[in-house]
Amino acid sequence: MVMSKKLSGKKIAIxxxxxxxxxxxxxxxxxxxxxxxxxxxxxxxxxxxxxxSDGNWGSSIKVDELASEADAxxxxxxxxxxxxxxxxxxxxxxxAIEFVESFLRAGKPVAAICHGLQTLIETGLIAGKTMTSWxxxxxxLLNAGATWMDQDVVVDQGLITSRKPEDIxxxxxxxIEEFAKGIPEIHPAQPPIx
Numbered sequence: 001m002v003m004s005k006k007l008s009g010k011k012i013a014i015x016x017x018x019x020x021x022x023x024x025x026x027x028x029x030x031x032x033x034x035x036x037x038x039x040x041x042x043x044x045x046x047x048x049x050x051x052x053s054d055g056n057w058g059s060s061i062k063v064d065e066l067a068s069e070a071d072a073x074x075x076x077x078x079x080x081x082x083x084x085x086x087x088x089x090x091x092x093x094x095x096a097i098e099f100v101e102s103f104l105r106a107g108k109p110v111a112a113i114c115h116g117l118q119t120l121i122e123t124g125l126i127a128g129k130t131m132t133s134w135x136x137x138x139x140x141l142l143n144a145g146a147t148w149m150d151q152d153v154v155v156d157q158g159l160i161t162s163r164k165p166e167d168i169x170x171x172x173x174x175x176i177e178e179f180a181k182g183i184p185e186i187h188p189a190q191p192p193i194x
Contacts, residue, residue: 005036006180012037013075015067015099015119017044019085022051022058023165024113028079029061031172037179040064040075044093052083067095072102077179082114082134091122101125107183111160111175113167117141130154131161158184 012032016025032039043049043063051058072078078100080087090096096119103110104125112120117133118140120126127145132154141148152167153160153174160178162171 006176007032008036010037010076010179011074012039012077012079012179013042013070013072013099013103014039014079014081015042015090015096016049016081017086017089017096018049019052019083019089020049020081021083021086021114021165022053023168024081024083024116025051025061026059027168028081028111028113028172028175031176032079032179035176035180040070042067042070042099044068044089044096052085067093067099070099072099072106072108075103075108076182077109077111078103079175080110080112080116080119082112082116084115087115087118090119097122107158109158109160109175109178109182109184111171111178113162113171114164117161126159129159130156131159132163133161134163 029039041061041064044067046063048060048062050060100119101123104123114134117137121140121144130147131141132149132151138148152170153162155174158178160175
């Protein structure tokens with residue numbers, strides 16, 4: 001997939017920990033790098049984190065920064081991979097939640113796939129957003145005040161969400177497109193310009 005270098009000069013954070021769905025971290029990361037982005041893996045622990053693939057532990061990836069030390073202001077956008085174990089660990093970590101909240105409060109683009117949306121739910125900042133996810137999170141998203149849609153990728157003012165690994169090609173395209181745009185120009189708190 002040729003995306004030119006749409007993301008040259010952009011610094012992207014991927015927040016993850018052990019048990020991430022392998023394809024949902026490695027494939028988006030590769031697409032971001034191919035689009036020219038500088039990508040950093042942010043996690044709860046130093047060293048390496050291990051993926052989950054086909055019901056077993058998979059490949060590992062090096063951690064660049066800890067969530068407790070990373071500064072969201074240094075990044076242009078955030079990506080949250082899924083997996084069942086990974087977001088379950090992230091959403092109970094105060095540093096991880098604060099890191100995600102910083103992107104949302106600043107209006108920076110955030111992409112999340114599959115179970116990765118659990119961490120977004122934990123922020124309490126998704127009410128009024130239109131999103132998609134792995135089907136088992138539908139009720140959680142509705143309870144958090146979001147509108148849920150069953151489609152491969154949904155974009156709502158810089159928030160990019162997808163359902164599952166099969167959606168990764170569509171997810172990657174929209175993620176790169178939205179990350180290239182940067183902070184959306186229209187914020188709900190601002191009155192429309194006539």
